[in-house]
Amino acid sequence: LPRAPSALLDAAWAAGQRDLYLQRALPLARALVLAADSAAAPALAGADIKLLSRCACALDGAADNPAGEREARRFRELAAAGHDRHAQMALGLWCARMRADGTRTAVGAGSANFKKAIRWLTMAGEQGLAEAWYALSRIYIKPEFSQRNVLDAHRFLERAAEMGYRDAQLECGNAAWRARRGNETNDVRAVYWMQKAAAGGCAQAASALHKIAPHGLAGALAGTPALAVRAGHPLLAARLELAALFHLSRAEALLLDVRSADQGHCLVVDIRASYGRSKRRLVLVDTVQQRQALDRIGRVFDNVDCGPGGPEGNYRQRLYRLKTLGTVAVAAPRTGGAGGQRYDLAA
Template sequence: MASREFLKILSSARLGDVSAQQKLADAYLTGAYKTPIQPANALIWLEKSYFSITNQALEGASSGSTQISELIAQTANIPLAETFGSPAFGFGWNSFWGLAQSSIESDSRSAAQWQLVNLLINPINQDIQKQLSEWIKKNATSLEKVSDLDLGALQKLAKQFLNELSESNSSFATNAKELLIKLQPKNEALSSLWKVWQEDQNEEALTQAAELGLTAAKLILGLRLAQLDGNTETKSNASLKKAAYWLELAAKDGDRDAWYALGEIYRRPQFSGYNAAESDRCFDRAADLGHAQAQLRKGASLWRKREKTEEKIRGLQASYWVWQAHQQGIAEAKELLNKILDSCPDPKKNDWYELAQFAEQALNHHAEHKLDEDWLLLSHRIIIANQFNFSKAELLLCEVGQLQHEHCVAVDIRWELPKILPRLIQIESIQQRRALLAAGKVFAAADLEIEGNLRQRRYRFDQVTSWLVTTFFKDQTESAIN
């Protein structure tokens, strides 16, 4: 069932409110307000917002070009392939090409290029690509930004985007490198050699496949030469220099297993190129590319060195990498994660549970009770405190907008109480994430000076908790009797 806030935004959006239309698009994209994630609907509302801004500009409104630029940048976050067939797909197509071919380097430009690459040349979208050619022909007169509307030419342009992204420092570089590996040419000779290796374990065929540039063959050959493939039947001595050569070639192709194997080779005392610093660099690269064991190793190393590193909250980086390894099912990561992060997955066992229930009721009936902004903020603080079992000082003083990290909550109130050490707490449920998201939006839009100093916050806490108990405990009791 749609939330009241969502329905309010929907109503404003239908009346042509540009801000509401963009908020609605964001809700369909992120799932805010308990909205089902529907990229096609997000794109439709962004198109409506675009036309609203354009119409306002024609009527003499200022800052139209700035609004359009911001809207197009927002559009870049939409997975374009998932909107094919939507009435607004043409708008998305033009917007993405406009951003992708922009001369200004930006995150939005990289995002647009990656979405076009994913749509046009990723094998997982082959069915869409077959239909796309016909769609381009039918809609040729309304398509902009692209000089050549031939699908083959567009796919070549997308391949250029892919190469640029793989060599960039953008967040899409890793995905681009992985896709490049998938798209490596597989001519008949290479396919034949690989088949011979897989069926007969023919060493010569494996070497030839590696020499022809097959990343998987380079990796396997390097692992076998270093005796890191688990093959106990290999009788020849490991040729670590040759192994490092092949693994470096595979690593340059973006293979994370190759980076991890290189890290192990550089740690071997018998290797003439022994280099602990280079080994750590290779392990770090493997971790960045998503290698689970490398992530655990990096996290454990950061945890051991936490006293020596300059980090605002000790253990935060370490916990992130250990958490990443845990997400991939590494059993050892769970034990270490529990040492670094506090855990409180069941809010019913926490001290603020009953009060948090009352606070949620107050927020759900906000219009009825007409809560002041400072009371509204405190109600959200109580709910978060219950989800993560905060102390009273943490409840009152935590900086809500800076609490959430991808994997945990970082509570640091030393700005007011220097002797209280920061805490890292795992985020373990959807309920916890929703509480953080709801509070984050309210605090982002609020004037935080209204909360006042610690003495004022304590006084307000007593007021709000007394009102919550008086108001909702009575309602709860009457409901139980009835």
Template sequence: MASREFLKILSSARLGDVLAQQKLAEAYLTGAFKTPIQPSNALIWLEKSFLATQTHNSVGSSSEITEPPHIFSLMAKLPLAETFSSPSFQFGWESFWKIAQSENDPSNVLSAKWQLANLLVNPRNQELQSQLMHWFTKMRSSFRDPFFHQDFHALQTLAKQYLKELAEGDSVYAAQAKELLIQLQPKNEVLSSLWSTWLEQGNEEALLQAAELGLTKAKLTLGLRLAQLDGSSDTKSNASLKKAAYWLELAAKDGDRDAWFALGEIYRRPQFSGYNAQESDRCFDKAADLGHPDAQYRKGANLWRKREKIEEKVRGLQASYWIWQAQQQGVAEAKTLLSKILASHPDPQKNDWYDLARFAEQALNHHAEHKLSEDWLLLCHRIIVANQFHFSKAELLLSEVGQLQHEHCVVVDIRWELPKILPRLIQIETIQQRRALLAAGKVFASAGQDVEGNLRQRRYRFDQVTNWLTDTFARSATPQKDPEPA
């Protein structure tokens, strides 16, 4: 049911209030006032607002507005492709091209360019593009702006130019634009033939042509050969490194992780005139983000060396993450370095809480029978987790169970109660460890606040629970006792 505020705005909009019409359009775009998101309705009200504004201008008002900026700001947020069936689509179509070619708000311009490029050249929108071309051909004569008298394919060419501009920039659309450009890379018979000629005959002219035509793997291969990073030679002149950097940068812009890694190595070469250690680190970081194993190890090792200078809540956590990623991909050195950062306790039978943890699991499995209170239930989970990761007694009682797990390790930090005890990082290595953390995390997430109390109360409860677990499950001859509330 529509809210009173929405109905009030709707009433004013119907009476011709320009501001109300814009608010109504914004509500249909954002879902404000519990309004269903309907881009087509938003476009209709934006057109009404625009026409009302133009009428207001034409009568010679003292506040002349030639281009209503707020309308265009809302328009840039509109998903144009979803409004094709709207009666106001022509207004939206014209407005998007106008925004894309304006020099007003850069964010609106970028949004319009991305939407037009995605609509007109994305292979996923082929069916819509076909319908749009038919519509445009039919409507072309009705457009007043001479810009729209050109062929539809010319507009697609301009949209692709917008796409290249976005890919070369640093806006929020850059990554999406690069990904779409990769999809649009030519895959015709000429490219395939050139690449095959290079692979079969080693024809470097064919390799160069393939790179110039935009084939990413050709750019990478050419760059590696020019830098002699493919093992072809030991001679590395500055001239060849400059050419190599040029081709590798083109491949890197296409999102190739090997190209980013090679660039990192080139920027570290003393004979390269563009030597730049910071740029080298940036390239290695890019390669690591894209999943290059050696780059991940390098990034982790670098973070570990600089751990004293890096501000992080738990020292070594960032470094361990990247080194662990490299280890997962088979980098031999990563395992050795990771063992210096993360403790390893994969065998719960060798840990101090093994027997008690077995009893705690039995108690949880028969929870309904023993009628465990919430605080006892939480402590049983603490004992199981502590056994899996070989916690000390203080860590068992005080660790924030819901915050222990990270992707690759647990972070045991009890400085909130015992400031002198340093945090520990322990690797997650087994399915049992992950299951214990998952089960405990669910229980602690649903537990009430302050159920466990302070450290003194936790110690007292720990003695109660451990005595009951031992008496109940270790001595089968002794009659079982029901737990007493703490």
């Protein structure tokens, strides 16, 4: 394309002026099709491929007419052959007679050609289009697809999710949550994908997170981390800080194995082995400050046995230490020295 018309076309496209873009670009696109259909067709340049792909998109949004649909498909075929990933994606969906989420469309005569659709969608996915992998996962779970394969569908779904496609992240989270009956640790994976989707603005994922990992009530533990440090109990101080950060109950704070509980994006609070009345639950790590504090607290417990045989003792010993600390906090003098200077303990 000449340099000046190309700049004008780019400006019209960037401004969302699809009708103006078609008015200027359609004659050029038709000339490219005529040249491509000739006997000695030259290879299309990058700007020509982009123009064909954009013309096809603009024609899709124009008024319905059979001639426009056929022309758009021809533009898209040339652009897809020239490795335009968006044209490959659109052509794959047209061959499958569906949208990216797998819902059926009435576009195109005849039945779906899943073999061609998979070929084009795979090419688009390999060029970094996450939506193409998601569309492939929808094809592989269709009952009418002769090579239906749930494992392949899940593999493509996770690939799209890893590339940041929000709908795939939500579906991965839902799938992991449904599979927790077979393996209870699947809830950790469910929270991981739900957090990703919620960070991308998915309200459904944010609502699911509140149900999977609800925020606990603020604990009312006696004693403070600073007071525990002064009393010579650094491990207890770390546990008190952890309880304040993540709203842990007294038993959870005293018995939690911090290193095994930390999953990066959440805490697995499971003390059933030591405290039979408790239930396994997840606590989200929502902020950078929480993550940094958790890393610091985790280093306190490096090479420390958190079990009853460790330096903290069993639950009764830990509880006695905590109650003693609370008693000290209540009984500590609020004035000291001859000058009667006042010392307030941090609450």
